[in-house]
Amino acid sequence: MKASAFSYIRPTTIDDALALLAQYGEQAKVLSGGQSLMPALNLRLSAPEWLVDIGGLSDLRTIAVSRGLLRIGALARHVDVLKSADVAEHAPLLADAMVHVAHPAIRNKGTMGGNLAHADPASEMPACMIALDAVIVVRSRAGERRLQARDFFIGIYETALAAEELLVAVEIPVANQNSVRFFHEYARRNGDYAIVGLAASATLDGGSFADLRLGFFAVGDRPLLATAARHLIGRPVTAAMLAEAQAALEAELDPQEDQQAPVAMRKHLARQLLALCVATLLGRADLEARRSA
Amino acid sequence: MTAPVAVSLTVNGERIDAQVLPRLNLADFLREHLGLTGTHVGCEHGVCGACTVRVDGDIVRACLLLAVQTHNASVETIEGLSDSGEVADLQAAFCNRNALQCGYCTPGMLMAAQDLLRQNAAPDRAQIREHLSGNYCRCTGYHAIIDAVEATALARRGEQP
Amino acid sequence: MNDGVEQTRGLSVLDRPNSYIGKTVPRPNLDRLMQGRGLYVSDMTLPRMVHVVFLRSPHAHAKILNIDSVAAKAMPGVIAVVTGRELADVITPWIGVLTHLKGLKSAPQHAIAIDRVCWQGEAVAAIVATSRALAEDAAEQMSVDYEELTPVTNMRTALDAETPVIHPDLGDNLAFERNLDAGAIDKAFADSDEVVEAEFVFGRHTGVTLEPRAVLADWNAGEARLTIYQGTQAPHMVQNISAKHLGLEEAQVRVVCKDVGGSFGIKVHIYADEMATYALSKLLRRPVKFVADRVESFSTDIHARDHVCKGRIGVNKDGTITGFEIDDLTGIGPYSMYPRTSAIEANQVVNLVGGPYTTPNYRARTRVVFQNKNVTCQYRGVGHPIACSITEVLVDLAARAIGMDPIEIRRRNLVADDAYPCASPSGMKFEALSHHASIDRLLSIMDYDALRAEQAELRKQGIYRGIGIASFVEVTNPAAAFYGVGGARISSQDGVTVRLDATGSVVCQTSITEQGQGSESLTAQIVGSVLGVSMSRVRVILGDTDNTPYGGGTWASRGAGIGGEAALQSAKALRKNILDVAAAILQAKPGDLDIVENSVVDLVGGQQRIEMHELARIVYFRPDTLPPGFQAELMATRHFVPREYPFAFTNGVQASWLEVDPNTGFITLLKHWVVEDCGTIINPQLVDEQIRGGVVQGLGAALYEHCIYDERGQLTNANMADYLVPMSGEMPDISIGHVVSPTMESELGAKGAGEAGTAGAAACVANAVNDALAPFGATVTEIPLTPRLILTALGTI
Known part of the structure; x- marks a missing residue:
């Protein structure tokens, strides 16, 4: 299990990197943290002619807050996000989610940009991005594009990123004092990809949701911003409202069957997660509806 | 190229x-x-x-x-x-606890365990299990490894098991 | 975590001052492994060494029409591309049958497929190059024309008339069938208050040794000798079989086994690709290395289990179990594995079901069928987890049917501790087991009653926890009955040579091997104890057919019981020789002397007379000072094999405490207990860690591990992201207790402990899950116990 031969180049400026991507297009793969790319190379599932290693672009490592936005550079590693005081303060959902991303040795190399550009539908970060209403910043020699996260992910391992474009950062509106968040996933083992997961961000108004953004993952070909949330907003949640939301959720899910779970199981677990999320965020154990004999 | x-x-x-x-x-x-x-x-x-x-x-x-x-x-x-002695105590704990059998996972396991102990001087068993959860061991069933890491953490803190 | 070890019998030669027996002492030579300075086959390089990569069939069943290797041969670094037909001139095919498994049949298997491939992953060509990467590059340039044949993938229909026969010469897809009818099962069931039945499904899984299979074969044309460096459990078996099929004398083959990155039965077989590697070295007259990568490991390391079994149990209201009946079916792949065969697991299932219980009524049938999947063969706990799960889940279902506690029904039916020796309905001879003492010990260490109370309390809060119990018997110390009587040249005896060297240190050569179980340690402990020398002065050599006595190796939990006894007897012989020398030097009677702490001392009083190094100095450098006619012999060899009992049965009981989330189907393991009886314990820590490791292997099978084939015979999860192994995050702490009933077959009294953990883990987890789900009326009898299975059982999906 050895990678096919490829050529390697390590640009030192973003402009150089963009020039290389423009030059090589589909023949090149961007090497960021490499934690998804390297297994694919070793297994010869991917055999690019060129590997453009952007690891030297130190400008892309920054995590900073300005003008109400938390900006995370594409090369910020998972461990950087996990340990960032800015993330903890302004987007704690990311830190909650990050502990579920693989294992320490992987988090020490894997990057935010690499994770998002890989667009694994079972991955935590893309769902967090749609839940947090993030903007994905991409750049090419033609200039910069800013995409809503929910428009960025378009299929299994598929994004709106063109071959000559580089994902450079994400921008997340900072949490306000009424913001609450929820993260939970059902995974067989610590660090595994989830069978179903939910990253949610909400604004509370008394005992109700003023806003609720539900980012489900591993429920389809891309992370899903569930419109079912609209059933739960603006008034005190009742069991009937929750049931309505669960039904709406089930209707908008289009999960895949795989070795872990058939479609019905994913739908069931998503409903469970929704109930758990609402019950947790509102402090309403009565809504959790645990099954008992 | x-x-x-x-x-x-x-x-x-x-x-x-x-x-x-x-x-x-x-x-x-x-x-x-x-x-x-x-x-x-x-x-x-x-x-x-x-x-x-x-x-x-x-x-x-x-x-x-x-x-x-x-x-x-x-x-x-x-x-x-090993040569620097940085993990000598951890290795001794692995030896005393028979926290390795075939030894194939052991270098990686020691690396991961030392990484934990550098970040967290007092991990509990669940934290040790979590930090090592990306390191596969087919022989031991993990229990002895967790014991050895726990014992090393205690000893580094100057505490008795 | 360990409770005390009870030694119930004094050991004459071992129960001595400063004995290491029964003591936890660290294994020698661990520093090497911990510092990254071990020597695994995958670490080795030799001058002119080349690497082989096997082009493997993408089809489960296909004719090979043409192999075009022109482009591959032109690739950089390529030394040779060799097909099965070309290699057949160097190495002969084999058939994996044993005569004592009556009717077992299989087809000739070649090192590399010639006309036809029979499973996805079977080698169709060898590409030899100067590096693994270059060989893989060349493999991509190979062009093979296949004509796909219908694959046989469903074992349930493998024997149907409309299913193609994989090997037409064999007539059908039935490799082996065994029927057993003991007692009067029909009458027993007819007279029973309840007869409970269930269908059990055991998924295929595999060993996933962390170091994959690895071999480095070095044919030295000048010496006309083949040296095979291999991570194997049975060096002499590899020597014999490789020589036989390469047309060599056994003396022309040396097998060297250094450090081995895990074995568990995976590395005790003769694999086609390993045979091909030996042959390639002979063909190319240079060292050839093969290290399976992880994908190859999944598709070619032997798989295990893959059984479907209908089981029935009869029970009366008073708790009496009236009989067991099973109808078992297993798919073994397209060939019976060589040379141990693939019928042993099914045979063991028949042997072991109902084993712990008194009922004489037992009917069993097993059928072993061919299919176009990877071969199955012996893997840790051969047959045990299947037999134990069938038996113990049925016992729990019977208890539930009559409203009896699982402990109580076992107490009423387990063979009494004073009833031995006795035999099981399947004819297994039990020398001395301790089921009741083991249960007593288990209840005490797990605090059963308190746990039941906690369970009841939590249930009121909507938390569903379960307790599962599983008693088991375990086959260890196999004599010739396992393989030798069936015609396999697999040694069931082991030998140890012990030598006192000139500095008073001891060198010990043993035919058992080390893969981490502690063979080295137990040998040094025994030899040190018997001789009266410090363990630090005992060096153990193993894993080299040139430098050890002939013997079986380490498998089927035989190292301690058989190799350990050989060590004991050889050390006794050397001890006598040493005392004869000492007596000659000291002008004393041998019977008045003893050896303690590296010195010869007076038996009475303990006065030091002569240090061992001084004695050795005289023998080796000043033999002229010894009495005329006296010849010192400071080297002794002894062999051992059990004769009275074909196997040393051990027993034990396991318990699991876990929680099932009825909303998600997820299982959380909370705690696990094992009480087992392996006879004399040489090193309690080594025994405990064998058991813990075995338990987690069993838990992996119970919850996670599954080789998933599709209907076309494609293995769909041949990687470690999709094939789930047990990792530290989900595994429980495991408490161990012991009962000690030594075997009287040997002076040492040790039985094996390597299968015990794996034997009962899945059974007690299944029982615990069913206990947790009891309020929902749901029952599961299939492993792995996935959330999907649980939710299905609950009717959620």
Whole structure:
């Protein structure tokens, strides 16, 4: 299990990197943290002619807050996000989610940009991005594009990123004092990809949701911003409202069957997660509806 | 242009200048070019943890890193941590507790355990289990490894088990 | 975590001052492994060494029409591309049958497929190059024309008339069938208050040794000798079989086994690709290395289990179990594995079901069928987890049917501790087991009653926890009955040579091997104890057919019981020789002397007379000073094999405490207990860690591990992201207790402990899950116990 031969180049400026991507297009793969790319190379599932290693672009490592936005550079590693005081303060959902991303040795190399550009539908970060209403910043020699996260992910391992474009950062509106968040996933083992997961961000108004953004993952070909949330907003949640939301959720899910779970199981677990999320965020154990004999 | 690339790095404190093919991963570079066979290869797709080494102070999977990416980096392997004595107490605890059988996972396991103990002086058993959860051991069932790491943490804090 | 070890019998030669027996002492030579300075086959290089990569069939069943290797041969670094037909001139095919498994049949298997491939992953060509990467590059340039044949993938229909026969010469897809009818099962069931039945499904799984299979074969044309460096459990078996099929004398083959990165039965077989590697070295006259990568490991390391079994149990209201009946079916792949065969697991299932219980009524049938999947063969706990799960889940279902506690029904039916020796309905001879003492010990260490109370309390809060119990018997110390009587040249005896060297240190050569179980340690402990020398002065050599006595190796939990006894007897012989020398030097009677702490001393009083190094100095350098006619012999060899009992049965009981989330189907393991009886314990820590490791292997099978084939015979999860192994995050702490009933077959009294953990883990987890789900009326009898299975059982999906 050895990678096919490829050529390697390590640009030192973003402009150089963009020039290389423009030059090589589909023949090149961007090497960021490499934690998804390297297994694919070793297994010869991917055999690019060129590997453009952007690891030297130190400008892309920054995590900073300005003008109400938390900006995370594409090369910020998972461990950087996990340990960032800015993330903890302004987007704690990311830190909650990050502990579920693989294992320490992987988090020490894997990057935010690499994770998002890989667009694994079972991955935590893309769902967090749609839940947090993030903007994905991409750049090419033609200039910069800013995409809503929910428009960025378009299929299994598929994004709106063109071959000559580089994902450079994400921008997340900072949490306000009424913001609450929820993260939970059902995974067989610590660090595994989830069978179903939910990253949610909400604004509370008394005992109700003023806003609720539900980012489900591993429920389809891309992370899903569930419109079912609209059933739960603006008034005190009742069991009937929750049931309505669960039904709406089930209707908008289009999960895949795989070795872990058939479609019905994913739908069931998503409903469970929704109930758990609402019950947790509102402090309403009565809504959790645990099954008992 | 798949020709070898020049890299300079330090491995266990020793300066290394080498020409490596781009596709060569760090695990194979350490094992086949430098003869540091303590870094083991178990799955080559980043799941088993046998190839765990330290690069610039952080543990990483050597099979998921190209040798060319370690240009100007400081790489530390189990041989280096053993010779410096950094993990001598942890190794003694593994020995006393028989926390290894075939020994194939052990270098990676020691790397991961030492990484935890550098970050958390007083981990509980669940935290130890979590931090080591990316390192596969087929022989021990993990219990003895958790015991050994726990005992080392206690001893480093000067506490009695 | 360990409770005290009770030694119930004094050991004459071992129960001595400073004995290491029964003591936890660290294993020698661990530093090497912990410092990354071990020597595994995958670490080795030799001058002119080349690497082989096997081009493997993408089809489960296909004719090979043409192999075009022109482009591959032109690739950089390629030394040779060799097809099965070309290699057949160097190595002969084999058939994996044993005569004592009556009717077992299989087809000739070649090192590399010639006309036809029979499973996805079977080698169709060898590409030899200067590096693994270059060989893989060349493999991509190979062009093979296949004509796909219908694959046989469903074992349930493998024997149907409309299913193609994989090997037409064999007539059908039935490799082996065994029927057993003991007692009067029909009458027993007819007279029973309840007869409970269930269908059990055991998924295929595999060993996933962390170091894959690895071999480095070095044919030295000048010496006309083949040296095989291999991570194997049975060096002499590899020597014999490789020589036989390469047309060599056994003396022309040396097998060297250094450090081995895990074995568990995976590395005790003769694999086609390993045979091909030996042959390639002979063909190319240079060292050839093969290290399976992880994908190859999944598709070619032997798989295990893959059984479907209908089981029935009869029970009366008073708790009496009236009989067991099973109808078992297993798919073994397209060939019976060589040379141990693939019928042993099914045979063991028949042997072991109902084993712990008194009922004489037992009917069993097993059928072993061919299919176009990877071969199955012996893997840790051969047959045990299947037999134990069938038996113990049925016992729990019977208890539930009559409203009896699982402990109580076992107490009423387990063979009494004073009833031995006795035999099981399947004819297994039990020398001395301790089921009741083991249960007593288990209840005490797990605090059963308190746990039941906690369970009841939590249930009121909507938390569903379960307790599962599983008693088991375990086959260890196999004599010739396992393989030798069936015609396999697999040694069931082991030998140890002990030598006192010139500095008073001891060198010990043993035919058992080390893969981490502690063979080295137990040998040094025994030899040190018997001889009266410090363990630090005992060096153990193993894993080299040139430098050890002939013997079986380490498998089927035989190292301690058989190799350990050989060590004991050889050390006794050397001790006598040493005392004869000492007596000659000291002008004393041998019977008045003893050896303690590296010195010869007076038996009475303990006065030091002569240090061992001084004695050795005289023998080796000043033999002229010894009495005329006296010849010192400071080297002794002894062999051992059990004769009275074909197997040393051990027993034990396991318990699991876990929680099932009825909303998600997820299982959380909370705690696990094992009490087992392996006879004399040489090193309690080594025994405990064998058991813990075995338990987690069993838990992996119970919850996670599954080789998933599709209907076309494609293995769909041949990687470690999709094939789930047990990792530290989900595994429980495991408490161990012991009962000690030594075997009287040997002076040492040790039985094996390597299968115990794996034997009962899945059974007690299944029982615990069913206990947790009891309020929902749901029952599961299939492993792995996935959330999907649980939710299905609950009717959620």
